[in-house]
Amino acid sequence: MLNKPLAVHFRAVQERWGECLNNPDTNQFIEFALALNSATEQCKERKLPGLSRLCEGLQNEVMNLSDNPANFPLTHSVVSALSRQVETILSSVETSRKVDVQERRTLSTLVDVERFDTTRPRTIWLVADARHPWVEGLAKQLDFFGFAVRRFDWEDPMPPTASPLVILFIPQHEYGNAETERIQRIRAHYQASQLFCLAVPELLDPMVCLLRAGADLTIPAVQETTTVLAQVLDLIEAQDQEPYRVLVVEDSPTATAMIKRTLEQHGIANYAISNPEHLLDAVWRYQPDLVLMDMHMPHCTGVEATRVLRQLPACRSLPVVYLSSETDIGMQMAALRLGGDQFIAKPFNPVLMTTIVKSKIERYREMQRSGVHDSLTGLLNHTASKTRLQNALLAFGKEAGSLCVVMIDIDHFKSINDVHGHPVGDQVIRNLAWLLKGRLRATDIIGRYGGEEFMVVLRGIGMSEGFDMIERIREDFAALPHVYSQGALHASFSAGIASYPLYATDSELIAAADNALLEAKRAGRNRLERAAL
Numbered sequence: 001m002l003n004k005p006l007a008v009h010f011r012a013v014q015e016r017w018g019e020c021l022n023n024p025d026t027n028q029f030i031e032f033a034l035a036l037n038s039a040t041e042q043c044k045e046r047k048l049p050g051l052s053r054l055c056e057g058l059q060n061e062v063m064n065l066s067d068n069p070a071n072f073p074l075t076h077s078v079v080s081a082l083s084r085q086v087e088t089i090l091s092s093v094e095t096s097r098k099v100d101v102q103e104r105r106t107l108s109t110l111v112d113v114e115r116f117d118t119t120r121p122r123t124i125w126l127v128a129d130a131r132h133p134w135v136e137g138l139a140k141q142l143d144f145f146g147f148a149v150r151r152f153d154w155e156d157p158m159p160p161t162a163s164p165l166v167i168l169f170i171p172q173h174e175y176g177n178a179e180t181e182r183i184q185r186i187r188a189h190y191q192a193s194q195l196f197c198l199a200v201p202e203l204l205d206p207m208v209c210l211l212r213a214g215a216d217l218t219i220p221a222v223q224e225t226t227t228v229l230a231q232v233l234d235l236i237e238a239q240d241q242e243p244y245r246v247l248v249v250e251d252s253p254t255a256t257a258m259i260k261r262t263l264e265q266h267g268i269a270n271y272a273i274s275n276p277e278h279l280l281d282a283v284w285r286y287q288p289d290l291v292l293m294d295m296h297m298p299h300c301t302g303v304e305a306t307r308v309l310r311q312l313p314a315c316r317s318l319p320v321v322y323l324s325s326e327t328d329i330g331m332q333m334a335a336l337r338l339g340g341d342q343f344i345a346k347p348f349n350p351v352l353m354t355t356i357v358k359s360k361i362e363r364y365r366e367m368q369r370s371g372v373h374d375s376l377t378g379l380l381n382h383t384a385s386k387t388r389l390q391n392a393l394l395a396f397g398k399e400a401g402s403l404c405v406v407m408i409d410i411d412h413f414k415s416i417n418d419v420h421g422h423p424v425g426d427q428v429i430r431n432l433a434w435l436l437k438g439r440l441r442a443t444d445i446i447g448r449y450g451g452e453e454f455m456v457v458l459r460g461i462g463m464s465e466g467f468d469m470i471e472r473i474r475e476d477f478a479a480l481p482h483v484y485s486q487g488a489l490h491a492s493f494s495a496g497i498a499s500y501p502l503y504a505t506d507s508e509l510i511a512a513a514d515n516a517l518l519e520a521k522r523a524g525r526n527r528l529e530r531a532a533l
């Protein structure tokens with residue numbers, strides 16, 4: 001079922017639209033666009049690309065209309081067209097909800113269903129001949145990661161109500177007219193789904209043709225099925241993101257109230273100060289992702305305050321966006337040269353402001369993340385996982401606590417690379433990362449410690465529970481088929497586990513788990529060993 005916040009956002013879209021119909025002036029339409037904007041963001045966060053695309057399209061249309069007062073009052077045909085789009089969006093939301101309830105089927109016994117986030121629809125349809133060499137492996141692997149996969153022949157009718165997360169197409173020979181028309185019809189019916197065409201020749205014409213028919217992504221014939229899997233997994237990966245944090249520096253109470261309201265409507269946390277004298281203190285205490293800075297304040301100008309901020313090493317790349325009625329281009333350029341990132345004209349357009357704020361924060365966070373995350377798996381890198389372990393131990397202080405450190409290493413990985421190639425080896429690493437992310441808790445620390453070595457810190461549990469948890473993952477990993485162009489391969493890992501407080505420091509825990517891992521390798525691999533006392 002859709003969880004509450006998403007339903008709330010779509011109710012707001014419906015209500016705002018009702019208000020537009022009752023009182024069709026520009027302000028109501030801007031409010032409607034704002035509601036669509038929050039719904040779009042919520043859909044993106046929940047990896048519902050089709051729905052977010054529908055909301056975004058309507059939002060842009062409404063903004064274009066609102067920008068020109070000459071469009072008002074709207075003609076009957078414009079209002080009907082908008083109404084139809086609203087209906088499509090709301091029925092797609094309803095369909096997603098039904099699909100989730102009706103089509104959640106019993107997953108493989110290997111999959112710990114409770115661990116998956118069932119608030120997102122996880123249905124994938126595969127339009128392909130059952131005998132196609134990719135079908136079996138691809139379906140098996142998607143199923144393993146918790147998706148409900150359903151296959152259709154190219155000619156099969158599709159269920160009238162369901163709107164799956166993704167529809168994958170694999171042609172028997174090539175994408176001819178019949179296939180393209182089929183995709184076009186499916187696009188028209190399942191607007192909220194993401195359509196991926198596999199095995200597309202790397203030529204401009206067929207790719208354009210499929211994109212025109214409504215495909216979202218064409219995956220070249222030369223690419224491995226692993227690429228498809230990686231793209232599907234990336235699409236739905238939950239982004240465990242903290243709410244964005246904006247510090248507002250603005251001396252006008254009216255402007256502050258408007259800014260705060262706009263940010264709050266978009267789920268952006270914020271804190272406002274009216275006097276730039278408190279800027280440094282507020283930055284330290286609030287740790288914002290962005291500063292929205294008024295240009296003209298009594299105590300000092302926004303540009304001067306930004307220059308001060310830029311003197312602090314921790315704030316050199318913190319985005320600063322000026323809010324200003326400044327129209328002099330020379331002044332604007334001077335202000336940007338002195339440390340600001342962007343201007344937003346006052347009175348500000350709320351949708352434009354939140355779009356700028358969000359995109360700047362996304363890039364800032366991405367930059368921050370790249371320092372601590374591993375690019376292949378998205379897990380913490382070596383240094384960051386060690387630091388997190390140290391912090392977890394520090395947090396215990398003098399109080400008793402329990403924790404386990406596990407070192408994991410994929411078995412005979414060199415021969416996987418040698419036999420199947422480096423890209424397939426990379427995919428095996430990614431699959432293990434996916435399995436760990438899917439099975440462990442949000443509070444656990446998961447890092448890629450080296451090439452094919454991972455470190456896991458299980459918080460708040462002792463040896464016996466930790467051992468069982470990793471044992472289950474080990475068994476499941478050994479059973480997981482890693483799909484590639486010539487079929488599927490199997491891999492395994494060995495692991496060693498050590499627990500706190502038997503080993504008290506981070507280096508003792510890591511060394512003990514490492515020794516146990518060596519023991520597991522010596523004892524034949526595909527096993528988990530406890531650290532010796």
Ligand SMILES: Nc1nc2c(ncn2[C@@H]2O[C@H](COP(=O)(O)OP(=O)(O)OP(=O)(O)O)[C@@H](O)[C@H]2O)c(=O)[nH]1
Pocket residue numbers: 409410411412413414415417421422423424425426429450451452521525
């Ligand atoms: N594909 C891929 N290979 C990697 C990566 N990082 C390291 N490797 C390879 O991983 C292999 C590790 O091999 P070894 O340490 O000799 O051990 P092993 O073959 O896994 O055997 P055992 O650990 O003894 O079971 C090396 O061949 C590395 O080149 C990576 O990011 N991607």
